[in-house]
Amino acid sequence: MERDQPARQPPRITCRFPRICAVWYTRAMKFLASLVASTAFAVAAPAADLGKLIFSDDFNRNESQEQTDDPGNGWGTNSKSRAKGDKQVDLKEGAMRIQLSPRADHAVSVTHPAEFTDGAVALRFMLEDGKDSLGLDFADLQCKEVHAGHLFVAKVSPKDVQLVDHKTGGMRNDIREARAEKRTLTAEQQQALAGKTKTAALRTETGKWHDLLVTIQGDDLTISVDGKLAASLHSPGIAHPTKRMLRLSVPRNAVVDDVKIWRKQ
Protein backbone atom coordinates (compact mmCIF):
# COMPACT_ATOMS: atom_id res chain seq x y z
CA MET A 1 0.00 0.00 0.00
CA GLU A 2 1.14 3.44 -0.81
CA ARG A 3 1.42 5.86 1.93
CA ASP A 4 -0.01 9.31 1.49
CA GLN A 5 2.87 11.65 0.79
CA PRO A 6 2.69 15.23 1.91
CA ALA A 7 2.27 17.57 -1.09
CA ARG A 8 5.64 18.89 -2.20
CA GLN A 9 6.12 22.62 -1.95
CA PRO A 10 7.97 24.32 -4.81
CA PRO A 11 11.39 25.48 -3.67
CA ARG A 12 11.32 29.12 -2.69
CA ILE A 13 13.94 31.45 -4.10
CA THR A 14 14.85 33.85 -1.42
CA CYS A 15 16.77 37.04 -1.73
CA ARG A 16 18.77 38.49 1.05
CA PHE A 17 18.19 42.00 -0.29
CA PRO A 18 14.62 41.90 -1.62
CA ARG A 19 14.31 45.62 -2.46
CA ILE A 20 17.53 45.66 -4.54
CA CYS A 21 16.47 42.41 -6.27
CA ALA A 22 13.08 43.92 -7.22
CA VAL A 23 14.70 47.07 -8.67
CA TRP A 24 17.21 45.07 -10.74
CA TYR A 25 14.49 42.66 -11.91
CA THR A 26 12.31 45.57 -13.12
CA ARG A 27 15.27 47.21 -14.88
CA ALA A 28 16.27 43.94 -16.57
CA MET A 29 12.72 43.32 -17.80
CA LYS A 30 12.42 46.88 -19.14
CA PHE A 31 15.73 46.50 -20.96
CA LEU A 32 14.69 43.14 -22.46
CA ALA A 33 11.31 44.55 -23.54
CA SER A 34 12.97 47.54 -25.24
CA LEU A 35 15.50 45.23 -26.92
CA VAL A 36 12.74 42.96 -28.29
CA ALA A 37 10.70 45.97 -29.47
CA SER A 38 13.65 47.67 -31.22
CA THR A 39 14.84 44.44 -32.87
CA ALA A 40 11.33 43.55 -34.05
CA PHE A 41 10.90 47.05 -35.50
CA ALA A 42 14.27 47.05 -37.24
CA VAL A 43 13.68 43.67 -38.89
CA ALA A 44 9.93 43.73 -39.43
CA ALA A 45 9.32 47.31 -40.62
CA PRO A 46 10.65 47.07 -44.21
CA ALA A 47 9.63 43.42 -44.57
CA ALA A 48 6.05 44.14 -43.49
CA ASP A 49 5.75 47.06 -45.90
CA LEU A 50 7.54 45.73 -48.97
CA GLY A 51 7.31 41.94 -48.77
CA LYS A 52 10.05 39.31 -48.77
CA LEU A 53 13.56 40.40 -49.68
CA ILE A 54 14.48 38.15 -52.64
CA PHE A 55 17.72 39.82 -53.78
CA SER A 56 20.28 42.29 -52.53
CA ASP A 57 23.67 43.42 -53.80
CA ASP A 58 26.15 45.84 -52.20
CA PHE A 59 28.74 45.47 -55.01
CA ASN A 60 31.52 45.31 -52.42
CA ARG A 61 33.69 43.11 -54.60
CA ASN A 62 35.92 43.19 -57.67
CA GLU A 63 35.57 41.45 -61.01
CA SER A 64 37.80 38.52 -61.94
CA GLN A 65 39.12 40.72 -64.81
CA GLU A 66 38.77 44.34 -65.97
CA GLN A 67 38.53 43.89 -69.76
CA THR A 68 34.82 43.09 -70.18
CA ASP A 69 31.59 43.32 -68.14
CA ASP A 70 31.73 40.84 -65.26
CA PRO A 71 29.46 42.16 -62.47
CA GLY A 72 28.55 38.67 -61.17
CA ASN A 73 25.78 37.87 -58.66
CA GLY A 74 23.28 37.04 -61.43
CA TRP A 75 23.61 40.34 -63.37
CA GLY A 76 23.70 40.39 -67.16
CA THR A 77 24.47 43.23 -69.59
CA ASN A 78 23.89 44.03 -73.26
CA SER A 79 27.45 45.17 -73.97
CA LYS A 80 28.27 42.15 -76.12
CA SER A 81 25.26 42.59 -78.43
CA ARG A 82 25.01 46.40 -78.45
CA ALA A 83 28.51 47.75 -77.71
CA LYS A 84 30.85 45.35 -79.54
CA GLY A 85 31.79 43.77 -76.20
CA ASP A 86 33.19 47.00 -74.74
CA LYS A 87 33.25 47.19 -70.95
CA GLN A 88 30.30 49.38 -69.92
CA VAL A 89 29.74 48.05 -66.39
CA ASP A 90 32.56 48.38 -63.87
CA LEU A 91 32.59 47.42 -60.21
CA LYS A 92 34.63 50.16 -58.56
CA GLU A 93 34.93 51.46 -54.99
CA GLY A 94 32.07 49.24 -53.78
CA ALA A 95 29.52 50.39 -56.38
CA MET A 96 28.45 49.52 -59.94
CA ARG A 97 29.51 52.18 -62.45
CA ILE A 98 27.56 52.07 -65.73
CA GLN A 99 29.04 54.01 -68.66
CA LEU A 100 27.86 54.04 -72.26
CA SER A 101 30.59 53.09 -74.74
CA PRO A 102 31.05 55.48 -77.71
CA ARG A 103 30.64 52.37 -79.88
CA ALA A 104 27.24 51.40 -78.40
CA ASP A 105 24.11 51.61 -80.58
CA HIS A 106 21.66 51.32 -77.62
CA ALA A 107 21.43 52.43 -73.99
CA VAL A 108 23.30 50.22 -71.51
CA SER A 109 20.98 47.59 -70.06
CA VAL A 110 22.02 45.82 -66.86
CA THR A 111 19.61 43.02 -66.06
CA HIS A 112 18.68 40.87 -63.09
CA PRO A 113 15.79 38.43 -62.54
CA ALA A 114 13.04 40.06 -60.44
CA GLU A 115 10.06 37.75 -60.32
CA PHE A 116 6.91 38.98 -58.63
CA THR A 117 3.38 40.22 -59.18
CA ASP A 118 3.55 42.91 -56.49
CA GLY A 119 6.95 43.97 -55.19
CA ALA A 120 9.51 46.73 -54.79
CA VAL A 121 13.03 47.71 -55.80
CA ALA A 122 15.30 50.00 -53.81
CA LEU A 123 18.75 51.24 -54.70
CA ARG A 124 21.14 54.14 -54.21
CA PHE A 125 22.12 56.09 -57.30
CA MET A 126 24.45 58.90 -58.29
CA LEU A 127 24.17 60.86 -61.54
CA GLU A 128 27.20 62.97 -62.30
CA ASP A 129 25.93 65.08 -65.20
CA GLY A 130 22.68 67.00 -65.77
CA LYS A 131 21.99 64.97 -68.93
CA ASP A 132 22.31 61.56 -67.22
CA SER A 133 19.36 59.39 -66.23
CA LEU A 134 18.62 55.97 -64.78
CA GLY A 135 15.58 53.87 -65.67
CA LEU A 136 14.25 50.86 -63.79
CA ASP A 137 12.65 48.95 -66.60
CA PHE A 138 10.41 46.01 -65.64
CA ALA A 139 10.08 43.31 -68.28
CA ASP A 140 8.61 39.95 -69.16
CA LEU A 141 10.27 38.49 -72.24
CA GLN A 142 7.51 35.87 -72.42
CA CYS A 143 4.93 38.60 -73.01
CA LYS A 144 4.72 38.66 -76.79
CA GLU A 145 2.17 41.46 -77.15
CA VAL A 146 4.87 44.07 -76.42
CA HIS A 147 8.25 44.91 -77.93
CA ALA A 148 11.17 43.20 -76.13
CA GLY A 149 9.11 42.38 -73.03
CA HIS A 150 8.73 46.04 -71.96
CA LEU A 151 6.03 46.35 -69.27
CA PHE A 152 6.69 49.67 -67.53
CA VAL A 153 9.51 51.93 -66.40
CA ALA A 154 10.34 54.24 -63.51
CA LYS A 155 13.00 56.76 -64.48
CA VAL A 156 14.94 59.41 -62.60
CA SER A 157 17.01 62.28 -63.96
CA PRO A 158 18.50 65.31 -62.15
CA LYS A 159 15.42 67.38 -63.10
CA ASP A 160 12.46 64.98 -62.95
CA VAL A 161 11.01 61.53 -62.43
CA GLN A 162 8.89 59.68 -64.97
CA LEU A 163 6.61 56.63 -64.82
CA VAL A 164 5.43 54.97 -68.04
CA ASP A 165 3.06 52.06 -68.67
CA HIS A 166 4.65 50.55 -71.79
CA LYS A 167 2.57 47.37 -71.92
CA THR A 168 -0.76 49.00 -72.76
CA GLY A 169 0.92 52.09 -74.27
CA GLY A 170 3.93 52.81 -76.46
CA MET A 171 5.51 49.34 -76.46
CA ARG A 172 2.29 47.59 -77.52
CA ASN A 173 3.42 45.89 -80.77
CA ASP A 174 0.94 47.61 -83.10
CA ILE A 175 1.55 51.09 -81.63
CA ARG A 176 5.32 50.72 -81.68
CA GLU A 177 5.26 49.45 -85.29
CA ALA A 178 2.97 52.27 -86.42
CA ARG A 179 5.28 54.84 -84.81
CA ALA A 180 8.43 53.21 -86.24
CA GLU A 181 6.88 53.34 -89.71
CA LYS A 182 5.65 56.90 -89.07
CA ARG A 183 2.05 55.89 -89.73
CA THR A 184 -0.80 57.93 -88.27
CA LEU A 185 -2.12 56.26 -85.14
CA THR A 186 -5.73 55.12 -85.11
CA ALA A 187 -8.15 56.75 -82.70
CA GLU A 188 -7.98 53.62 -80.53
CA GLN A 189 -4.17 53.73 -80.48
CA GLN A 190 -4.15 57.41 -79.55
CA GLN A 191 -6.62 56.69 -76.78
CA ALA A 192 -4.46 53.76 -75.56
CA LEU A 193 -1.52 56.16 -75.11
CA ALA A 194 -3.51 58.69 -73.08
CA GLY A 195 -2.57 58.80 -69.40
CA LYS A 196 0.20 56.19 -69.72
CA THR A 197 3.02 58.59 -68.79
CA LYS A 198 3.40 60.57 -65.55
CA THR A 199 6.22 63.09 -65.24
CA ALA A 200 6.93 65.13 -62.10
CA ALA A 201 9.55 67.87 -61.76
CA LEU A 202 12.04 66.96 -59.05
CA ARG A 203 15.55 68.32 -58.61
CA THR A 204 18.14 65.79 -57.46
CA GLU A 205 21.65 67.09 -56.98
CA THR A 206 24.29 65.64 -59.32
CA GLY A 207 27.45 64.12 -57.87
CA LYS A 208 25.63 63.02 -54.70
CA TRP A 209 24.11 59.72 -53.64
CA HIS A 210 20.31 59.50 -53.48
CA ASP A 211 17.89 56.79 -52.34
CA LEU A 212 15.38 55.45 -54.85
CA LEU A 213 12.39 53.24 -54.07
CA VAL A 214 9.97 51.91 -56.69
CA THR A 215 6.88 50.00 -55.55
CA ILE A 216 4.43 47.96 -57.62
CA GLN A 217 1.07 46.97 -56.18
CA GLY A 218 -1.83 45.92 -58.37
CA ASP A 219 -2.04 48.56 -61.10
CA ASP A 220 -0.22 51.19 -59.02
CA LEU A 221 3.41 52.18 -59.58
CA THR A 222 5.16 54.65 -57.27
CA ILE A 223 8.61 56.24 -57.21
CA SER A 224 10.16 57.81 -54.11
CA VAL A 225 13.43 59.73 -53.98
CA ASP A 226 15.28 60.27 -50.70
CA GLY A 227 12.29 58.94 -48.75
CA LYS A 228 9.69 61.21 -50.35
CA LEU A 229 6.99 60.07 -52.77
CA ALA A 230 7.81 61.78 -56.09
CA ALA A 231 5.13 60.37 -58.45
CA SER A 232 2.60 57.59 -58.83
CA LEU A 233 0.86 56.09 -61.86
CA HIS A 234 -2.34 54.06 -61.91
CA SER A 235 -2.48 52.09 -65.18
CA PRO A 236 -3.50 48.55 -66.26
CA GLY A 237 -0.09 47.44 -67.64
CA ILE A 238 1.42 47.67 -64.14
CA ALA A 239 -0.83 44.80 -63.02
CA HIS A 240 0.83 42.42 -65.54
CA PRO A 241 0.88 39.18 -63.49
CA THR A 242 4.48 38.12 -64.11
CA LYS A 243 7.21 40.69 -63.83
CA ARG A 244 10.28 38.60 -64.52
CA MET A 245 13.19 40.94 -64.98
CA LEU A 246 14.61 44.25 -63.81
CA ARG A 247 16.63 46.12 -66.42
CA LEU A 248 18.65 49.13 -65.31
CA SER A 249 18.51 51.32 -68.39
CA VAL A 250 21.30 53.89 -68.73
CA PRO A 251 21.47 56.06 -71.88
CA ARG A 252 24.68 57.81 -70.68
CA ASN A 253 26.26 57.23 -67.26
CA ALA A 254 25.03 56.26 -63.79
CA VAL A 255 26.45 54.83 -60.56
CA VAL A 256 24.36 52.36 -58.56
CA ASP A 257 24.75 50.68 -55.17
CA ASP A 258 22.75 48.66 -52.60
CA VAL A 259 20.15 47.15 -54.94
CA LYS A 260 17.33 45.34 -53.12
CA ILE A 261 14.34 43.51 -54.61
CA TRP A 262 11.27 42.49 -52.58
CA ARG A 263 8.39 40.22 -53.55
CA LYS A 264 5.06 40.89 -51.87
CA GLN A 265 3.17 38.32 -53.93
Ligand SMILES: [Ca+2]
Ligand atom coordinates in the same frame (compact mmCIF):
# COMPACT_ATOMS: atom_id res chain seq x y z
CA1 LIG B 1 36.39 46.99 -61.61
Ligand SMILES: [Ca+2]
Ligand atom coordinates in the same frame (compact mmCIF):
# COMPACT_ATOMS: atom_id res chain seq x y z
CA1 LIG C 1 28.56 49.15 -51.88
